[in-house]
Structure formats: structure tokens, C-alpha cells
Amino acid sequence: MSAVATPPSIDTLTRLRLEVATLDQISDNEKLGFIKLVSRYLSGNAEQIVWEKIQPPTDEVVVPYDDLAPLSDDPSEAKSLLDKLAVLKLNGGLGTTMGCTGPKSVIEVRNGETFLDLIVKQIETLNSKYKCDVPLVLMNSFNTHDDTLKIIEKYQHAGLQVKLFNQSQYPRMVAEDLMPWPSKGQTDKSGWYPPGHGDVFPALQNSGILTELLAEGKEYVFIANSDNLGATVDLKILKHLLMNQNEYCMEVTPKTLADVKGGTLISYEGRVQLLEIAQVPDEHVGEFKSIEKFKIFNTNNLWVNLKAVKRLVKADALQMEIIPNPKEVEGVKVLQLEVAAGAAIRFFDRAIGINVPRSRFLPVKATSDLLLVQSDLYTVEDGLVMRNSARSNPENPTIELSSEFKKVGDFLKRLKTIPSILYLDSLKVIGDVWFGSGIVLKGKVIVEAKKGEKLALPDDSTIENKHITSGPTYSPL
Structure with missing residues (x-):
């Protein structure tokens, strides 16, 4: 956690409290939560990690997935487990980075189905198969709430309950004096922000959803990003947590060179803790990024005991590390303070990690990820996105698409059909490139349209281990 360079005067916090009190757009709970967050930030009392105290986690702390007890063949076991579960998807993000x-x-992922469609189908299938009632809970932000309300109307007759709540809405602070931007006349949405997914715990309590779930006999909630197609209900994990009374579980997976900045689990002063790159002293960043020493990273798939959430929120015990996020919005330098759900692990009893297969981490953050999941590398059944067993290489191809493909609309327009990439190792696309239908890519492929030129790959081409460029050097394959 970074703190302000100089300790502020008492007047700063007093003025902030007075200004926040006048903001009638948010609830008293939100005002209180915001003031507490800023107070912690202004105190500068960050807990510094002592590098020498970091220990690698043992198999008891980070349990290998293969060590989990198998399920019996009796479907009643699955039903008894599912009756204790709710699924919560973090749904506060907009698709702005993908245009x-x-x-x-609600971005379409496969065959016209969106992330939300696939999630609903997964849970519907579980409820139908095991005659249970797993609810889908969506944590929206003020940015996504109204749209989500309209979207979920189509699931009214689906075989599941859908519960909605909003995470907190906090005012952005003007960087120069740390006063709320809305109190300075910025009344539209740009004056506000959702304070990170670590807000899920108090927001669950404040919304009343936590009380509802406990009343329905739910004991655990599975929390995951809505854009992670690998984050599906895993009964072996749930069984392990119930058997061992673990209040919190973070799914981690082996780190590759693409994941070197991801948070990792450590043993620290007798407890399991998340270590983020922002907490690492500069002289140890290279060590942190090493996949030899820190071999796992956080998928943000979390399993959490609901009674423990209630206990810790009521005690105001979830003091997660603060992430200061400075931004420039409409020409104004602002500061927003955020918290991450993974950082809460150290406050729960018997918290563990489980080292899961990479297949449980399949996020779609960019159109390059969309190309992977829309291709023949994956199939979909009952909402589950599964890797094609015909691919022998356990690693996915690396895909780099230039800015012409950044927006989903442009990406779809430039590909008549999604190429076959079952035997692809890497793809790099540069410039004004257009893909015909039925294209097969194999090995290492680079497709480059030189500046000011257009390169159209013909239908039914097979491109293997080639660097293709536009201009006179290019001829149809």
C-alpha cells in the first residue's frame, strides 16, 4: 500500500467528512465505508512486508488439486454439497476496453451466447441434474446495474434464482486537496467509482443478500470474475472445504511467463497471505517475477464461508491493503482507493489455496482471448467451455493482435470466420489485415500489413510457420 507523502492535518479528514455528509447520492453505509477507507489511507500505517519473513507455502497451505478427495458415485452427495452453495459473479465491469x-x-463469446448466458446455463444444468437450488448472485456496479436489470429479464423462466446487488459507490477525490469531486460540481457518473472487488464482503452484508443466503441454508459462496470462462462450480473443492472447515479458499494455478505480475500466495508469520507486486520492494521485483521461486498466481476464483463473512464484516476486521489508483478524468487529476478480494485471505480461519489446473483460468480480457475461446481450440456443452482434446500441446497459443482488432466490432468484421488454431503455437497480426473464411493456422505465424497497405488472406488458406507481409512479396497461398 502506498501512503501520501506527508501526513495530512486533522482538518483534511474533518473537511472530507463534512463534504461527504452532503452527498445525497449514496447511503450512510457507503459514506461510512468511504471515510474509513480514506482514514486508513491518510494514516500512512501501511503494514510493510519484511522480505526475509516470506516462506513458500507448504502443500497443507496450498493443496494440490490432485490431493482432493474424489466424489462418490451417489448423486445425493452432489446434491447435499450444492444445497450449501451460492455462485457470485463479479459483474461491475464495462466492456469499454474492448470497444x-x-x-x-453481455459480450457474445460463442455461437451468439454471452458470458452471462453460459453462466446461467451452467447453473441451470446443475439444478436440473441434481434437483437443487443454487442461486446466481450478481454484484453489479452503478455502471452496470440498470443494463443488467434489463438483461436478466430473459432468465425469468430459467431454472435458477438470480439475485442482484450493487457494490459501493464512492466519490473520486480531486488529487490536489483530496476532497470529493462530486461536491465540487461533478454530478455525473464520472465523479464516482466502484472501490474494487474487495468491496464484495461489506456490500453483501449491506445489501441484505448475505442474510438471505444464510436463511436459505447456504454456507459457501463461490466468487469469480464474470469473464473467466474456466470459473465453474467444482464439487471436489467444495467437499474439501466443508470437510476441513476452511473459511476461505483461493484457487491458484501454475505461473507462466505471461503471468509474472500476478499475485501469489505466501506463508507469512504463520498465516497464508496474498503477495502482490505493488507490495514488493524494488530490489526484489525480479525475484517476485521468477517462476522458479513464486510458482503460482491468484486466479481470483474464491470460495468463502458466509458465516465467516458476516462475523468479519460486523467486526470491521477486513482491513485489506489499499490500492491507490490515480487517474486523469476529463482533464482533472483524481484519486480512487480500491481493495481486492484476494487480500482478505489472511483474515479468515484455516484459509488455504488450492493449486488448480490451468483450465480453471480462462479470462477474456481482450480480443486475442476472444479468438482463443471462439476457435476450434474449445467446445461448449451445457454452458461449460472445454478444451478440445485433439490438441496435444497443453499450452494455449500466444496471440498478439494489433490495435485494428482491439474493438470487438472491428475484430468480428476482420474475420469472415474464426481461423482453425488447433495446431498453432503463436500468431502475431500487425496492421490492416483481413481474414477470409476457412483459414487454418499452424506453428508460428506472423501476418503483417505494411503501413498504408491492406492485406487480405484468401478463403481456405493454410498458413504454417510463415511470416506473410503485404505488397509485392505476398502471393496467395
Whole structure:
């Protein structure tokens, strides 16, 4: 956690409290939560990690997935487990980075189905198969709430309950004096922000959803990003947590060179803790990024005991590390303070990690990820996105697409059909490139349209281990 360079005067916090009190757009709980967050930030009392105290986690702390007890063949066991579960998807993000408006969860992923469609189908299938009632809970932000309300109307007759709540809405602070931007006349949405997914715990309590779930006999909630197609209900994990009374479980997976900045689990002063790159002293960043020493990273798939959430929120015990996020919005330098759900692990009893297969981490953050999941590398059944067993290489191909493909609309327009990439190792696309239909890519492929030129790959081409460029050097394959 970074703190302000100089300790502020008492007047700063007093003025902030007075200004926040006048903001009638948010609830008293939100005002209180915001003031507490800022107070912690202004105190500068960050807990510094002592590098020498970091220990690698043992198999008791980070349990290998293969060590989990198998399920019996009796379907009643699955039903008894599922009756204790709710699924919560973090649905506060917009698809702006991919050129979309509205919630990211309504981007079409496969065959016209959105992230949300696939999630609903997964849970419907479980409820139907095991005669249980697993609810889907969506944590929206003020940015996604209205759109999500309209979208879920189509699931009215689906075989599941859908519960909605909003995470907190906090005012952005003007960087120069740390006063709320809305109190300075910024009344539209740009004056506000959702304070990170670590807000899920108090927001669950404040919304009343936590009380509802406990009343329905739910004991655990599975929390995951709505854009992670690998984050599906895993009964072996749930069984392990119930058997061992673990209040919190973070799914981690082996780190590759693409994941070197991801948070990792450590043993620290007798407890399991998440270590983020922002907490690492500069002289140890290279060590942190090493996949030899820190071999796992956080998938943000979390399993959490609901009674423990209630206990810790009521005690105001979830003091997660603060992530200061400075931004420039409409020409104004602002500061927003955020918290991450993974950082809460150290406050729960018997918290563990489980080292899961990479297949449980399949996020779609960019159109390059969309190309992977829309291709023949994956199939979909009952909402589950599964890797094609015909691919022998356990690693996915690396895909780099230039800015011409950044927006989903442009990406779809430039590909008549999604190429076959079952035997692809890597793909790099540069410039004004257009893909015909039925294209097969194999090995290492680079497709480059030189500046000011257009390169159209013909239908039914097979491109293997080639660097293709536009201009006179290019001829149809």
C-alpha cells in the first residue's frame, strides 16, 4: 500500500467528512465505508512486508488439486454439497476496453451466447441434474446495474434464482486537496467509482443478500470474475472445504511467463497471505517475477464461508491493503482507493489455496482471448467451455493482435470466420489485415500489413510457420 507523502492535518479528514455528509447520492453505509477507507489511507500505517519473513507455502497451505478427495458415485452427495452453495459473479465491469458499451458480461463469446448466458446455463444444468437450488448472485456496479436489470429479464423462466446487488459507490477525490469531486460540481457518473472487488464482503452484508443466503441454508459462496470462462462450480473443492472447515479458499494455478505480475500466495508469520507486486520492494521485483521461486498466481476464483463473512464484516476486521489508483478524468487529476478480494485471505480461519489446473483460468480480457475461446481450440456443452482434446500441446497459443482488432466490432468484421488454431503455437497480426473464411493456422505465424497497405488472406488458406507481409512479396497461398 502506498501512503501520501506527508501526513495530512486533522482538518483534511474533518473537511472530507463534512463534504461527504452532503452527498445525497449514496447511503450512510457507503459514506461510512468511504471515510474509513480514506482514514486508513491518510494514516500512512501501511503494514510493510519484511522480505526475509516470506516462506513458500507448504502443500497443507496450498493443496494440490490432485490431493482432493474424489466424489462418490451417489448423486445425493452432489446434491447435499450444492444445497450449501451460492455462485457470485463479479459483474461491475464495462466492456469499454474492448470497444463495447454496457456490462462486459453481455459480450457474445460463442455461437451468439454471452458470458452471462453460459453462466446461467451452467447453473441451470446443475439444478436440473441434481434437483437443487443454487442461486446466481450478481454484484453489479452503478455502471452496470440498470443494463443488467434489463438483461436478466430473459432468465425469468430459467431454472435458477438470480439475485442482484450493487457494490459501493464512492466519490473520486480531486488529487490536489483530496476532497470529493462530486461536491465540487461533478454530478455525473464520472465523479464516482466502484472501490474494487474487495468491496464484495461489506456490500453483501449491506445489501441484505448475505442474510438471505444464510436463511436459505447456504454456507459457501463461490466468487469469480464474470469473464473467466474456466470459473465453474467444482464439487471436489467444495467437499474439501466443508470437510476441513476452511473459511476461505483461493484457487491458484501454475505461473507462466505471461503471468509474472500476478499475485501469489505466501506463508507469512504463520498465516497464508496474498503477495502482490505493488507490495514488493524494488530490489526484489525480479525475484517476485521468477517462476522458479513464486510458482503460482491468484486466479481470483474464491470460495468463502458466509458465516465467516458476516462475523468479519460486523467486526470491521477486513482491513485489506489499499490500492491507490490515480487517474486523469476529463482533464482533472483524481484519486480512487480500491481493495481486492484476494487480500482478505489472511483474515479468515484455516484459509488455504488450492493449486488448480490451468483450465480453471480462462479470462477474456481482450480480443486475442476472444479468438482463443471462439476457435476450434474449445467446445461448449451445457454452458461449460472445454478444451478440445485433439490438441496435444497443453499450452494455449500466444496471440498478439494489433490495435485494428482491439474493438470487438472491428475484430468480428476482420474475420469472415474464426481461423482453425488447433495446431498453432503463436500468431502475431500487425496492421490492416483481413481474414477470409476457412483459414487454418499452424506453428508460428506472423501476418503483417505494411503501413498504408491492406492485406487480405484468401478463403481456405493454410498458413504454417510463415511470416506473410503485404505488397509485392505476398502471393496467395
